[in-house]
Amino acid sequence: MFVHKKFENGHKLYLLLHVDDVILASDSPVMIKETKALLMNEFRVTDLGKLHHFLGDQITFSNGGLALSLIFLETFLNDSI
Numbered sequence: 001m002f003v004h005k006k007f008e009n010g011h012k013l014y015l016l017l018h019v020d021d022v023i024l025a026s027d028s029p030v031m032i033k034e035t036k037a038l039l040m041n042e043f044r045v046t047d048l049g050k051l052h053h054f055l056g057d058q059i060t061f062s063n064g065g066l067a068l069s070l071i072f073l074e075t076f077l078n079d080s081i
Contacts, residue, residue, distance in 0.1 A: 013028065013032070
């Protein structure tokens with residue numbers, strides 16, 4: 001998995017790339033919109049909307065952010081080591 005972080009004007013954007021899946025996460029809707037426009041200019045991209053599953057794991061959103069299950073985190077950390 002490739003992870004790119006961008007910090008701009010006090011906002012954060014994370015781009016996660018795994019095979020042919022791209023996830024954008026940010027505290028700035030403007031940064032997400034701009035990044036999607038850049039990607040769509042360069043690649044054939046389909047926006048599937050709000051993230052529900054990633055690598056076979058369910059994603060849960062709340063006011064405080066998003067939550068990944070321990071199965072996902074355990075797999076991701078083991079693969080990173």
